[in-house]
Amino acid sequence: MRILHVADLHFRKEWYEWVASQSDDYDVLVIAGDLLNMLPVEATPLPQQARVVRDWLQALPKPVVVCTGNHDVWRGDPLVPTDAWAEGGWLQLCKSEKLVVDGQVADFHGERFAAVKWGESDWPDEASLVVAHAPSAESRVGTDANDVDLGDLAIAQRIVDKRPKYILSGHVHRARDWVAFDGNTYSFNPGCDWLALTPNHIFIDTENRIARWHSATRGCGERALDERGL
Numbered sequence: 001m002r003i004l005h006v007a008d009l010h011f012r013k014e015w016y017e018w019v020a021s022q023s024d025d026y027d028v029l030v031i032a033g034d035l036l037n038m039l040p041v042e043a044t045p046l047p048q049q050a051r052v053v054r055d056w057l058q059a060l061p062k063p064v065v066v067c068t069g070n071h072d073v074w075r076g077d078p079l080v081p082t083d084a085w086a087e088g089g090w091l092q093l094c095k096s097e098k099l100v101v102d103g104q105v106a107d108f109h110g111e112r113f114a115a116v117k118w119g120e121s122d123w124p125d126e127a128s129l130v131v132a133h134a135p136s137a138e139s140r141v142g143t144d145a146n147d148v149d150l151g152d153l154a155i156a157q158r159i160v161d162k163r164p165k166y167i168l169s170g171h172v173h174r175a176r177d178w179v180a181f182d183g184n185t186y187s188f189n190p191g192c193d194w195l196a197l198t199p200n201h202i203f204i205d206t207e208n209r210i211a212r213w214h215s216a217t218r219g220c221g222e223r224a225l226d227e228r229g230l
Helices: 013-021 046-059 153-162
Strands: 002-006 028-032 064-067 105-108 111-116 129-132 166-168 179-181 186-188 201-205 210-215 219-224
Touching: 002 013, 013 046, 028 129, 064 111, 064 129
Parallel strands: 002 028, 028 064, 111 129, 129 166, 166 186
Antiparallel strands: 002 201, 105 111, 179 186, 201 210, 210 219
16 A cells, blocks of 8 residues: 655645645555644635635545644634534544544555544554654654654553554654654654645555655655564
8 A cells, every 4th residue: 555644734735736646656645634724824714724625635536544733623713603613623524435534443455544633642442554643752753853842642652552553643844753663653754844845745655665755855765664663
């Protein structure tokens, strides 16, 4: 199975277009959160952003596993008690047979995928590939270039308890590394380069057990995925 792993797209429409253009090269697309952009520099309101992203997700030709990130979840307006789009509800409204979202599990090409909502850290025991925006704490993919640990301790503990094969994350834009191995689980984080014309991304080939990382500004890397983590 060929997986394209991206994260932190932050409402960059040209990045959405690039991801869609790669559909012939992957079997499953993984988007590890932060599809939207809540920063003040973005003029489009979050609900409107969510509608654009919904239409894009539903038009993608291949299976997609996607979770919310911290930019994708906003509090509901108390004056609008029926706001189904708040609290990540907009992504729930996107789910379909080929679009797996927060809290769901699906089997593709012999692997069981699980998507984890932002702020949560639980997934089914049998999941072999977990998609969560927050990377593991105390790992190279969760620590930034200044050695500040931005990972999630609960995610780290869950990995120890459940030992999935792979955990695909984002959140830390300039992590110390794009891949980490703790003896049982490979953790991936493509990072985010704001000025790049294409998003950072990782291609994972589970059959040939190899991963390739691409960053327009930071270079590329390749890793054989063997049991020793070499």
